[in-house]
Amino acid sequence: MSPEPVDSNATPPPDGPHDAPRQVIVLFMILVTAVIFVALFAILYFRWAGSQEPSSVMIVTATPAFEGTEIIVEGVALPAPYRVIVGSRDGQQFPFYLDRGSYTLRIVRDDQALYAGDFLMQHNQMLKIDRAKLEHLLPPPATMNVVAPQPR
Numbered sequence: 001m002s003p004e005p006v007d008s009n010a011t012p013p014p015d016g017p018h019d020a021p022r023q024v025i026v027l028f029m030i031l032v033t034a035v036i037f038v039a040l041f042a043i044l045y046f047r048w049a050g051s052q053e054p055s056s057v058m059i060v061t062a063t064p065a066f067e068g069t070e071i072i073v074e075g076v077a078l079p080a081p082y083r084v085i086v087g088s089r090d091g092q093q094f095p096f097y098l099d100r101g102s103y104t105l106r107i108v109r110d111d112q113a114l115y116a117g118d119f120l121m122q123h124n125q126m127l128k129i130d131r132a133k134l135e136h137l138l139p140p141p142a143t144m145n146v147v148a149p150q151p152r
Helices: 019-050 131-137
Strands: 054-060 071-074 082-087 093-098 101-109 111-121 124-129
Touching: 054 101, 054 111, 071 093
Parallel strands: 054 124
Antiparallel strands: 054 093, 071 082, 071 101, 101 111
């Protein structure tokens, strides 16, 4: 009993009728994925192309003497004032990215304005404000007088 020889040139069986809908669904899903990719790419591109990034920067450096103060930058071009509260680290730098225009920088502690200055920012300008030069504006630190209880 010898096995029957296998024909190596035999053609594979034809796709049955049950494979045709699966191929259509797979091709449709590939097409839908490609359309979604192109649409998302177009949305991202048009949002990026239409946006305008700020062209200027105001950098405010801080010292530990300004701990707890609030830096406020206000301007007509800003939707809301930029606000930062200074921590205790020395040499902190706070960049404020701005468009050209007129801005007001205020330094506030305990609802009291320690400094207010107006600045005109030009296109591609970098303005650096060193707050160490403004330390003379700070009120002296509050001293606490502790009275020892008197013996009876």
